[in-house]
Amino acid sequence: MQMPEPDAAILARKDDIVAKLCRILPPDAVISDEAETRAYECDALTAYRCPPLAAVLPRTTEEVAAVLRLCHAEGVPVVPRGSGTSLAGGALPTADCVILGVARMTEVLETDYDNRFIRVQTGRTNLSVTGAVEERGFFYAPDPSSQLACAIAGNIAMNSGGAHCLKYGVTTNNLMGVTMVLMDGTVVELGGAHLDAPGLDLLGLVCGSEGQLGVVTEATLRVLPKPEGARPVLIGFASNEVAGACVSDIIRAGVLPVAIEFMDRPCIRACEAFAKAGYPDCEALLIVEVEGSPAEIDHQLGLIAEIARGHDPVELREAQDADEAGRIWLGRKSAFGAMGQINDYMCLDGTIPVSELPHVLRRIGEMSRAAGLDVANVFHAGDGNMHPLILFDANRPGDLERCEALGADILRLCVEVGGCLTGEHGVGIEKRDLMGDQYAPADLECQMAVKDVFDPRWLLNPAKVFPLAVSGTRRTGAARMAAE
Amino acid sequence: MQMPEPDAAILARKDDIVAKLCRILPPDAVISDEAETRAYECDALTAYRCPPLAAVLPRTTEEVAAVLRLCHAEGVPVVPRGSGTSLAGGALPTADCVILGVARMTEVLETDYDNRFIRVQTGRTNLSVTGAVEERGFFYAPDPSSQLACAIAGNIAMNSGGAHCLKYGVTTNNLMGVTMVLMDGTVVELGGAHLDAPGLDLLGLVCGSEGQLGVVTEATLRVLPKPEGARPVLIGFASNEVAGACVSDIIRAGVLPVAIEFMDRPCIRACEAFAKAGYPDCEALLIVEVEGSPAEIDHQLGLIAEIARGHDPVELREAQDADEAGRIWLGRKSAFGAMGQINDYMCLDGTIPVSELPHVLRRIGEMSRAAGLDVANVFHAGDGNMHPLILFDANRPGDLERCEALGADILRLCVEVGGCLTGEHGVGIEKRDLMGDQYAPADLECQMAVKDVFDPRWLLNPAKVFPLAVSGTRRTGAARMAAE
Numbered sequence: 030m031q032m033p034e035p036d037a038a039i040l041a042r043k044d045d046i047v048a049k050l051c052r053i054l055p056p057d058a059v060i061s062d063e064a065e066t067r068a069y070e071c072d073a074l075t076a077y078r079c080p081p082l083a084a085v086l087p088r089t090t091e092e093v094a095a096v097l098r099l100c101h102a103e104g105v106p107v108v109p110r111g112s113g114t115s116l117a118g119g120a121l122p123t124a125d126c127v128i129l130g131v132a133r134m135t136e137v138l139e140t141d142y143d144n145r146f147i148r149v150q151t152g153r154t155n156l157s158v159t160g161a162v163e164e165r166g167f168f169y170a171p172d173p174s175s176q177l178a179c180a181i182a183g184n185i186a187m188n189s190g191g192a193h194c195l196k197y198g199v200t201t202n203n204l205m206g207v208t209m210v211l212m213d214g215t216v217v218e219l220g221g222a223h224l225d226a227p228g229l230d231l232l233g234l235v236c237g238s239e240g241q242l243g244v245v246t247e248a249t250l251r252v253l254p255k256p257e258g259a260r261p262v263l264i265g266f267a268s269n270e271v272a273g274a275c276v277s278d279i280i281r282a283g284v285l286p287v288a289i290e291f292m293d294r295p296c297i298r299a300c301e302a303f304a305k306a307g308y309p310d311c312e313a314l315l316i317v318e319v320e321g322s323p324a325e326i327d328h329q330l331g332l333i334a335e336i337a338r339g340h341d342p343v344e345l346r347e348a349q350d351a352d353e354a355g356r357i358w359l360g361r362k363s364a365f366g367a368m369g370q371i372n373d374y375m376c377l378d379g380t381i382p383v384s385e386l387p388h389v390l391r392r393i394g395e396m397s398r399a400a401g402l403d404v405a406n407v408f409h410a411g412d413g414n415m416h417p418l419i420l421f422d423a424n425r426p427g428d429l430e431r432c433e434a435l436g437a438d439i440l441r442l443c444v445e446v447g448g449c450l451t452g453e454h455g456v457g458i459e460k461r462d463l464m465g466d467q468y469a470p471a472d473l474e475c476q477m478a479v480k481d482v483f484d485p486r487w488l489l490n491p492a493k494v495f496p497l498a499v500s501g502t503r504r505t506g507a508a509r510m511a512a513e
Numbered sequence: 514m515q516m517p518e519p520d521a522a523i524l525a526r527k528d529d530i531v532a533k534l535c536r537i538l539p540p541d542a543v544i545s546d547e548a549e550t551r552a553y554e555c556d557a558l559t560a561y562r563c564p565p566l567a568a569v570l571p572r573t574t575e576e577v578a579a580v581l582r583l584c585h586a587e588g589v590p591v592v593p594r595g596s597g598t599s600l601a602g603g604a605l606p607t608a609d610c611v612i613l614g615v616a617r618m619t620e621v622l623e624t625d626y627d628n629r630f631i632r633v634q635t636g637r638t639n640l641s642v643t644g645a646v647e648e649r650g651f652f653y654a655p656d657p658s659s660q661l662a663c664a665i666a667g668n669i670a671m672n673s674g675g676a677h678c679l680k681y682g683v684t685t686n687n688l689m690g691v692t693m694v695l696m697d698g699t700v701v702e703l704g705g706a707h708l709d710a711p712g713l714d715l716l717g718l719v720c721g722s723e724g725q726l727g728v729v730t731e732a733t734l735r736v737l738p739k740p741e742g743a744r745p746v747l748i749g750f751a752s753n754e755v756a757g758a759c760v761s762d763i764i765r766a767g768v769l770p771v772a773i774e775f776m777d778r779p780c781i782r783a784c785e786a787f788a789k790a791g792y793p794d795c796e797a798l799l800i801v802e803v804e805g806s807p808a809e810i811d812h813q814l815g816l817i818a819e820i821a822r823g824h825d826p827v828e829l830r831e832a833q834d835a836d837e838a839g840r841i842w843l844g845r846k847s848a849f850g851a852m853g854q855i856n857d858y859m860c861l862d863g864t865i866p867v868s869e870l871p872h873v874l875r876r877i878g879e880m881s882r883a884a885g886l887d888v889a890n891v892f893h894a895g896d897g898n899m900h901p902l903i904l905f906d907a908n909r910p911g912d913l914e915r916c917e918a919l920g921a922d923i924l925r926l927c928v929e930v931g932g933c934l935t936g937e938h939g940v941g942i943e944k945r946d947l948m949g950d951q952y953a954p955a956d957l958e959c960q961m962a963v964k965d966v967f968d969p970r971w972l973l974n975p976a977k978v979f980p981l982a983v984s985g986t987r988r989t990g991a992a993r994m995a996a997e
Contacts, residue, residue, distance in 0.1 A: 143765055143868030166767065188714070201717065202686060215955050223864045223897060223932040227940045227951055228978055229725070229960040230672070233685065233717030241713070254767025281627055283650065283738025324808050380707050384627030413707060448707040456711045467711055471699050476713040478966040482959065494712055 030077055030458050033492050033504065035124035039082065039105055046103055047083050050127070053095040058133075060084040069110065069128045073175075074118040074459060076375075076429060081108065081122035086133045090208055090216060090246040093129065097244065098214030100127055106491045107212070109240040111180030112154065116376050117457030119186060119239055123491055129244060131182045137161050138247060146205055146222050148249045151182035155189075158250060167252040170197035173453065174362045185245050187455040188237030192361065195411035196287040196320070197253070199453065201236040208247035209235060212484045222249055234479070239455050240490040242483040256320035259287065261357050262330055264337045265311035265344030269293055269394070269406065272313035273386030275340040276410045279317070280383050284332050289411030290316040290361050296368065296407040296418070303367035304360035307353070309344035315410065316361055364407045365418070372420040374405070375432050378454035379443030383413045392442055393417055400435040402428075414452035415443070441466050456494045464496050473499055514561055514942050517976050517988065519608035523566065523589055530587055531567050534611070537579040542617075544568040553594065553612045557659075558602040558943060560859075560913060565592065565606035570617045574692055574700060574730040577613065581728065582698030584611055590975045591696070593724040595667030596638065598659045600860050601941030603670060603723055607975055613728060615666045621645050622731060630689055630706050632733045635666035639673075642734060651736040654681035657937065658846045669729050671939040672721030676845065679895035680771040680804070681737070683937065685720040692731035693719060696968045706733055718963070723939050724974035726967040740804035743771065745841050746814055748821045749795035749828030753777055753878070753890065756797035757870030759824045760894045763801070764867050768816050773895030774800040774845050780852065780891040780902070787851035788844035791837070793828035799894065800845055848891040849902070856904040858889070859916050862938035863927030867897045876926055877901055884919040886912075898936035899927070925950050940978045948980050957983055 039046070047061040060066055061083040071078040082105070087093045100107050106126040113120050113130075122128055134152035140162060141147075147162055147169070155176040158169040172191035173179055183189070185207065190199040197203065206220030220232035235242055266272040276289055292300065292314045301308040308314055315337075319329040330347060337345055348354040360367075368374050381389055390406065397404040397419075408416040417439055421432040440450050440463055450460045450467050464473060477495055480487070487504050523530070531545040544550055545567040555562040566589070571577045584591050594604040594614045606612050618636035624646060625631070631646055631653070639660040642653040656675035657663055667673070669691065674683040681687065690704030704716035719726055750756040760773055776784065776798045785792040792798055799821075803813040814831060821829055832838040844851075852858050865873055874890065881888040881903075892900040901923055905916040924934050924947055934944045934951050948957060961979055964971070971988050 141866075141868070143761055144866040145764065198682075198686070201714070202682070217953075217956055217959065219956075221931060221933070222866050227934045227944065228948060228957075229963055230685070230717055230721050231956075231960065231963070233714055233720070234963075236717070237714050277627055280629065321809070322812055324812070325805070328806055328808070382625075382628040382706050384625075447705060449705070450711045460711065464712060469701075472701055472703075472715075473712075475701065475966065476715060479713055479715070479718075479963060482962040482966060 031497060032079070032123060032458070033497065039125040043082055046105060049099055049103070050083060050085055050096065053099060054085060054087060054092055058086045058088070058092070060086070069122060069130070072113040072115040072118060072120040074116055074121065074457065077118055077121055077458065079122050079124055081126050081128040082124065084128035084130055086130050088133050090210065093244055093246050094210045094214045094216055096127070096129055097210050097212055101213045101486070101488065104486070104488070106488045108490050109182070109186070109244045111152065111183030111186070112178050114175045114179040115183060115187070115455065115457060116378070117451070117455045117459040119183070119455050119457040119493065121458055126491065131180060131246065134246060141222065142167065144222055145252055146249050147252050148247060149181060151185065151245050151248050152180050155179050155181060155184055162252050166255050168255050169250055169252055170194070170203050171200050174365060181248050181250070182245055185236055185248060186238065186240050187453060190409065190414060190453040192288040192290055192409060195289060195409065196285060201233060203251045204232065204236055204248060205251055206249035207232060207235060207245045209243040209245045211243045212486065212489050220249065239457065239494050241480050241494055242489070257322050258326060259318055259320040259354070260326050260330065260348055261316050261318040261354050262333065262347045263309065263344060263357065264315040264317065264342050265309040266313045266340060267311065267343055269313045269390040270387040271340050272315055273390050273410070275315065275337055276386055277384050278336050278339070279333060280411065282332065282336055284329060286317045286329070286333065286411065287320045288316065288318040289409070291406065291408050291410035292361070292364065293406040295403065295405035296364055299367040299371055300360040300364050303363050303370070304356055306356040306360035308360060311343045316357060368405060368418055373423040374418040374420050375436055377415065377417045377419070377436050377439055378451045379415050379440050379448060380452040381413045381415060381443050381446050381448035383411070385446040385448070386410060386413065389415070389442060389446060393439055396435060396438055400431060402432055402435055413448065437463060458493055461494060462496045464494070465499070470499070477503060515981060516563070516607060516942070517981065523609040527566055530589060533583055533587070534567060534569055534580065537583060538569060538571060538576055542570045542572070542576070544570070553606060553614070556597040556599040556602060556604040558600055558605065558941065561602055561605050561942065563606050563608055565610050565612040566608065568612035568614055570614050572617050574694065577728055577730050578694045578698045578700055580611070580613055581694050581696055585697045585970070585972065588970070588972070590972045592974050593666070593670070593728045595636065595664030595670070596662050598663040599667060599671070599939065599941060600862070601935070601939045601943040603667070603939050603941040603977065605942055610975065615664060615730065618730060625706065626651065628706055629736055630733050631736050632731060633665060635669065635729050635732050636664050639663050639665060639668055646736050650739050652739050653734055653736055654687050655684050658849060665732050665734070666729055669720055669732060670723050671937060674893065674898060674937040676772040676774055676893060679773060679893065680769060685717060687735045688716065688720055688732060689735055690733035691716065691719060691729045693727040693729045695727045696970065696973050704733065723941065723978050725964050725978055726973070741806050742810060743802055743804040743838070744810050744814065744832055745800050745802040745838050746817065746831045747793065747828060747841065748799045748801065748826045749793040750797045750824065751795065751827055753797045753874040754871040755824050756799055757874050759799065759821055760870055761868050762820050762823070763817060764895065766816065766820055768813060770801045770813070770817065770895065771804045772800065772802045773893070775890065775892050775894035776845070776848065777890040779887065779889035780848055783851040783855055784844040784848050787847050787854070788840055790840040790844035792844060795827045800841060852889060852902055857907040858902040858904050859920055861899065861901045861903070861920050861923055862935045863899050863924050863932060864936040865897045865899060865927050865930050865932035867895070869930040869932070870894060870897065873899070873926060873930060877923055880919060880922055884915060886916055886919055897932065921947060942977055945978060946980045948978070949983070954983070961987060
């Protein structure tokens with residue numbers, strides 16, 4: 030993956046820039062030692078690494094504003110970072126950038142159960158948001174697999190989903206307001222603890238904007254009352270295509286489970302070895318979870334079982350107790366980690382219309398065989414958000430390149446059938462150069478012109494999201510502007 | 514309400530502009546006769562009227578693009594119009610504008626039950642979208658009271674909600690993609706039949722943008738399977754405040770009805786006279802509806818009744834059959850019409866945190882008495898979207914002005930308690946000059962800069978949404994640009 034050359038003038042001014050950062054932040058908030066900046070050289074897309082010029086760890090919105098004001102004045106690029114769990118290189122540094130990490134901004138600022146929201150600093154992890162309200166019977170719905178580690182800042186940047194977003198929606202459906210700092214240090218408030226907002230919906234625009242528009246420091250999040258109960262059922266099938274057809278039928282029948290997760294054999298095996306969840310040994314497995322009172326759960330699972338039986342399942346088994354349900358989910362949520370213990374892999378994030386599942390799964394199988402690389406599938410099937418894992422050997426020369434080429438072909442297939450490049454992982458650097466397959470030049474121009482409004486010098490999270498070729502003039506022009 | 518002076522040069526060129534429009538559209542699609550343009554002089558905010566220069570009624574995206582390209586080249590402002598049901602003056606013409614009405618664009622372009630969407634031209638009315646899919650057991654969820662008449666184009670422009678959006682969300686939660694024509698005639702596709710999209714979320718930005726960014730000609734809408742059944746319950750109370758507190762308690766308890774509607778005595782009387790729904794004669798009435806299987810309905814209504822009993826209701830009555838349920842909803846959905854048979858009124862659309870309902874209702878009562886104008890309340894209480902109706906006499910000099918002043922004070926109160934100026938009716942011209950109460954200058958500047966990207970000459974739906982004072986320089990500069 031090509032990255033633009035770092036700005037030599039900035040590299041030469043490192044000491045001066047670090048000194049200025051030290052004047053506006055507490056001493057422990059500035060990291061410039063080469064051994065220490067190495068901790069920020071990559072995110073979860075570990076194939077790409079580059080230590081930043083420096084990293085800062087502010088504790089307040091005011092400190093974030095001070096850092097951005099300074100970097101804006103100095104023309105120094107800034108890469109915002111949550112917990113660094115991005116699978117798309119969303120937090121990958123450039124050598125001439127300052128990493129702005131929100132990891133120390135973890136405070137709960139306000140909880141309001143009457144109006145059902147919590148306001149937090151965005152460095153707080155996803156799971157600890159639920160942790161702050163669960164005693165009162167509430168939870169925060171979006172649940173990315175990385176929820177133990179990932180920060181709300183990253184969830185907002187990527188518009189993260191999770192297994193349960195089939196019912197509860199993704200981050201944008203659960204985000205009520207943000208405090209955001211623009212690149213020039215201006216602090217803006219978007220949305221708030223109320224429905225909708227007059228004028229243009231900048232909150233919706235910011236959600237999923239991958240750190241291109243500003244740095245979100247505080248967020249007002251919708252919390253929901255925990256359902257009375259929930260129960261997953263495991264349904265095993267003799268082939269991927271049949272499992273895909275069953276998902277289509279469940280959705281078409283109008284049953285609304287809270288989650289429909291899909292795993293194929295390689296994933297089932299890896300996860301079972303890891304979590305001992307009692308997954309059946311079969312070609313394809315669905316985990317379907319429903320929620321509500323015991324009577325509602327029985328009713329819905331009855332309908333789902335009836336649909337599943339029409340597809341000759343090799344296994345159909347409800348969780349018998351909370352412990353078994355917990356292990357079933359632990360297995361699924363550990364899928365990436367479990368696969369990683371066995372193989373190097375690249376995780377894709379294409380999204381397709383649900384009815385295309387059988388066709389796309391068959392085509393992925395054919396493409397995988399043609400490329401000579403195994404593909405394991407584990408994903409949120411209910412909303413068509415696929416996560417094919419391409420397995421490769423990082424130590425075998427050429428494997429990474431073949432893997433990237435296959436990944437690009439699979440994502441193009443998603444676009445071809447009416448889907449898109451990313452559901453929740455974001456574009457980052459990983460899918461940057463595929464944006465031209467998704468969008469016409471006029472569409473991309475429109476998006477870049479909106480970035481111009483928020484970040485006219487193109488200093489924020491550089492060389493991400495937009496293809497280098499189409500953003501080139503802007504970045505060069507902006508660099509000139511920044512240098513003036 | 515002040516409107517900017519029309520451009521005399523455009524008025525002088527009327528014949529030439531009309532002749533050019535006639536060259537690019539079929540003869541019956543251009544309306545320029547003064548008697549006929551009068552049909553477009555206002556929308557549902559009838560206090561303000563101004564016939565346009567001309568009106569056009571294209572039938573396709575290509576015709577819309579041709580009109581916009583021409584008006585862009587000629588520097589003529591364009592006011593897009595759905596069915597003209599805007600309560601905020603969103604479709605009010607200026608004397609120098611061309612009204613671009615989508616009323617003839619009513620085709621269903623595609624229905625896809627596997628992936629649960631319908632693609633329509635945006636002139637189609639809200640209710641007839643459901644009409645196109647209900648035979649197969651589906652419906653389109655957002656249900657503004659005007660759903661028999663209002664167009665999807667206007668629903669998207671205003672991000673419309675409706676009684677049932679407590680459960681199903683508003684337009685933005687049910688909109689998957691649009692075809693939009695920019696002011697210069699460029700056609701862009703945003704979103705589509707898939708979850709999310711990479712890059713900046715321009716679809717979310719466009720939804721609710723009140724015709725400031727482009728003209729949406731086609732829309733892909735999520736359709737949902739109809740629930741097995743639904744049943745409303747009527748709960749009457751001795752005071753507005755107690756009814757408000759009951760709403761708060763239902764929400765806080767984590768029950769999720771599909772709708773919680775609120776009416777006070779003046780509305781109850783007017784609606785009962787109109788619909789004969791058997792509304793009790795009391796100070797405040799809630800209509801709470803739940804959905805699901807008969808067992809789920811019984812279970813949820815049981816919880817709601819228990820909560821209601823804690824507030825000493827004067828009436829608590831479930832609909833006994835579909836006919837009674839139908840009349841209960843007919844009464845509520847006819848509220849504005851029923852009130853209009855008795856009084857002139859101005860309908861507000863403030864949104865507040867649900868827990869502020871009792872306080873805000875008490876304050877509205879006090880402000881109404883101080884102003885000497887009655888206020889009737891009817892609104893979506895579950896999500897805090899209020900619709901106070903200020904009653905006045907249009908024939909009594911000074912009444913409209915006093916009514917507007919009271920309306921502005923009530924909306925400022927909504928902002929004060931952490932809410933906002935509009936839930937679903939939009940800003941239009943009505944709340945334009947209150948935007949400064951909601952937003953800091955930097956926030957407004959940011960929104961206007963985004964409009965610059967889509968409509969650099971500020972020709973689309975002029976003098977709406979943004980306060981005239983703050984948009985002044987832009988509009989003048991743009992006018993100069995347009996004239997060049």
